[in-house]
Amino acid sequence: MRKKEKKRSWWGIATAVTLAAYSAFTLLDAFVIPKNVISAEAVTQTVYAGTGEEDDGTASGSVSNVEKNASDSSNDSEIVITDNSYTSDDVEITITEMTVDDSRVYVADIQLSDPSLLLSGLADNSFGQNVTETTSEIASDVGAILAINGDFYGFRDSGYVMRNGYLYRSTGGGDQEDLVVYSDGTMEIINESDVTAEELQAAGATQIYSFGPGLVDDGEIIVGPNDEVDQAMTSNPRTAIGQISDGHYVCVVSDGRTNESEGLTLYQLASVMQDLGCTVAYNLDGGGSSTMVFNGEVINNPTSGHGIKERSVSDIVYIQG
Amino acid sequence: MSTYRDKFIKYLAVSVFCLLIYLVYNHFSHGVHSPYMTYLFAWPLILGALPSLLLTIRERAFRRHACASKTAARRQDEPVIAAGLYRTGLAAVTVSSLLRGILEIAGTSSVYQSRLMWVGAGLMVIGGVSWMLARRSRSKNIIYSKRPNVQ
Numbered sequence: 001m002r003k004k005e006k007k008r009s010w011w012g013i014a015t016a017v018t019l020a021a022y023s024a025f026t027l028l029d030a031f032v033i034p035k036n037v038i039s040a041e042a043v044t045q046t047v048y049a050g051t052g053e054e055d056d057g058t059a060s061g062s063v064s065n066v067e068k069n070a071s072d073s074s075n076d077s078e079i080v081i082t083d084n085s086y087t088s089d090d091v092e093i094t095i096t097e098m099t100v101d102d103s104r105v106y107v108a109d110i111q112l113s114d115p116s117l118l119l120s121g122l123a124d125n126s127f128g129q130n131v132t133e134t135t136s137e138i139a140s141d142v143g144a145i146l147a148i149n150g151d152f153y154g155f156r157d158s159g160y161v162m163r164n165g166y167l168y169r170s171t172g173g174g175d176q177e178d179l180v181v182y183s184d185g186t187m188e189i190i191n192e193s194d195v196t197a198e199e200l201q202a203a204g205a206t207q208i209y210s211f212g213p214g215l216v217d218d219g220e221i222i223v224g225p226n227d228e229v230d231q232a233m234t235s236n237p238r239t240a241i242g243q244i245s246d247g248h249y250v251c252v253v254s255d256g257r258t259n260e261s262e263g264l265t266l267y268q269l270a271s272v273m274q275d276l277g278c279t280v281a282y283n284l285d286g287g288g289s290s291t292m293v294f295n296g297e298v299i300n301n302p303t304s305g306h307g308i309k310e311r312s313v314s315d316i317v318y319i320q321g
Numbered sequence: 322m323s324t325y326r327d328k329f330i331k332y333l334a335v336s337v338f339c340l341l342i343y344l345v346y347n348h349f350s351h352g353v354h355s356p357y358m359t360y361l362f363a364w365p366l367i368l369g370a371l372p373s374l375l376l377t378i379r380e381r382a383f384r385r386h387a388c389a390s391k392t393a394a395r396r397q398d399e400p401v402i403a404a405g406l407y408r409t410g411l412a413a414v415t416v417s418s419l420l421r422g423i424l425e426i427a428g429t430s431s432v433y434q435s436r437l438m439w440v441g442a443g444l445m446v447i448g449g450v451s452w453m454l455a456r457r458s459r460s461k462n463i464i465y466s467k468r469p470n471v472q
Contacts, residue, residue: 015409019416026420026433155429236351257351287351287428
């Protein structure tokens with residue numbers, strides 16, 4: 001009898017210890033341990049070493065072109081910066097704040113002469129899961145004048161990821177809607193079940209963001225009043241990007257989860273983007289990730305946990321200053 | 322030796338604990354929900370407390386109609402390994418559900434979580450089937466034997 005009892009208690013202890021260790025490993029793997037890390041710098045260096053020149057017609061070649069064009073364009077221009085605007089020969093940015101249904105909304109109206117100035121930045125200049133930095137840190141690293149958080153691709157192991165012309169991940173996420181930015185600056189919402197990442201690359205895509213859903217397409221709202229991101233059925237901080245016309249973009253970030261700003265539903269966000277004149281608009285990662293940085297300053301009130309604090313993210317969308 | 326009534330109470334306590342985990346986590350999840358977290362308490366309740374309750378009722382009914390020695394024999398003949406496998410499987414499934422809830426609320430997923438769920442489900446099936454087979458064969462022994470194997 002006693003022997004059986006003893007056996008049982010050892011079994012119980014062994015089970016508890018094993019499950020606790022396994023759970024700890026699973027959570028560390030999901031949230032902490034960096035995985036599949038690719039250095040964006042190494043990608044660029046490989047291109048130069050492999051081709052001797054920037055453009056060899058491959059995706060990697062595009063990385064060099066995008067970055068080179070961006071740095072060329074930002075040189076030798078007269079720059080005027082105020083608290084809520086930035087003007088250079090190639091870039092005009094105006095930041096406005098508005099209140100929409102009890103939520104504070106920050107709108108960055110962007111006019112670019114060269115679409116290659118719309119870029120993506122990666123945390124630690126590397127692609128990989130659990131490689132994170134705050135939006136303002138990444139913005140500072142890349143010298144962005146305006147930055148918003150990206151799609152936080154590192155939190156998922158599927159969904160196309162292309163940044164500055166380089167295809168980092170081509171694993172589709174089923175019915176996932178992506179935002180594609182082509183080399184001429186055109187934005188398009190695609191469904192991963194309809195087209196492969198390689199086909200998009202061949203068509204001239206330079207950026208693919210996989211969060212979603214798409215908010216506006218052809219000027220029409222494409223989300224329903226009750227649509228939400230996964231399980232969330234509530235108002236939240238949001239980040240969205242959209243295109244009004246050639247070279248004319250808009251980035252929107254809303255505060256949420258605070259007494260001062262409730263946050264927007266996807267439909268409300270889509271309505272804001274439509275009202276701003278977007279022909280295409282797309283929802284990026286929201287919640288605690290939602291951050292807008294202008295001229296080195298975080299201008300919204302990002303919520304991380306229960307305080308006003310920036311959350312570390314995988315990537316940003318930014319305008320080269 | 323714990324009775325099925327004791328096990329019922331323990332599983333009920335685990336279910337309440339799971340409900341508390343959900344309530345605390347829900348407070349900090351900004352209205353983001355996962356059914357795996359919301360219904361976490363259902364695993365120990367349905368797959369632990371409910372079978373224990375049924376076995377308690379059955380045991381009491383058996384006790385009314387049989388002699389005490391046979392009841393004691395049934396208790397002692399609990400298939401330990403099969404029951405242990407089932408309990409381990411149930412614990413794995415419950416922990417896996419908790420992990421999935423945490424991951425879903427955060428907006429991510431993990432292959433390790435789904436593996437744990439499958440392993441847990443497998444252990445439960447193996448344990449449950451072995452338990453039933455063992456009980457059936459031992460019940461036959463008790464019924465047909467003139468001298469039950471009581472120590």
